[in-house]
Amino acid sequence: MLVGEYLSEVIARQLAHELHPILTVKEVTSNTDLLGTYAEAAIRRLCRRVVHPLRVSTGAIIDFPPPKTLRQMDLILWAPFPSPSIFEIDEFGLVPRSSAFGAAEVKRSNYSGVDAKLEEFLREAPALIATLQAREVGPRYIGVIGVIEQTPSERLQKLLDDGSVVALFDKTGPEVVLRAKDVLRFINFLHRVARCYQREVTSGPLLELRTDF
Helix, strand or coil: CCHHHHHHHHHHHHHHHCCCHHHHHHHCCCCHHHHHHHHHHHHHHHHHHHHCCCEEEEEEEECCCCCCCCCEEEEEEECCCCCCCCEEECCEEEEEHHHEEEEEEEEEECCCCHHHHHHHHHHHHHHCCCCCCCCCCCCCEEEEEEEECCCCCHHHHHHHHHCCEEEEEECCCCCCEECHHHHHHHHHHHHHHHHHHHHHHHHCCCCCCCCCC
């Protein structure tokens, strides 16, 4: 094994260590809403370690003119640049599209119908996040599944194969297996969003809010 491969595996295991309770929390409750909420919170915490100084919230991305119904977002990677969030408290935020640099849809497991929900998010996400001045390299939106608990559907497997969705653990066999490549793919996605933000800060125009109203 090459040094780079070894370090990548160590990094993946260390970063995934704090996500392991996503697996064990099911021993305490079978409430799917609670399980999903916990998985989302755990993944947002991991994101904060990687994308600083970007902020990580759940809530919605708003634009003008506003749609009739805002889409709830599990994970928004944003900054108070070029404008701050409109409503923000703790992990919740209504973030202007111009300040939303990345987004993710989080699912605890690959329950029935999850492929359709992820496909819907992947279709809608490009129009929800900021259009950048700087050159982009790769998408700034991704689907995240905490644990694969049953054989993925053909549609979900395609999303996993092309990298638009990642899964952190595999529990289809007798033992839980860390999907190290997907963990690193997710970390690289977060790095990409952070780099896009940094380039935008240095190349984009500064927005000054009006004070003459």
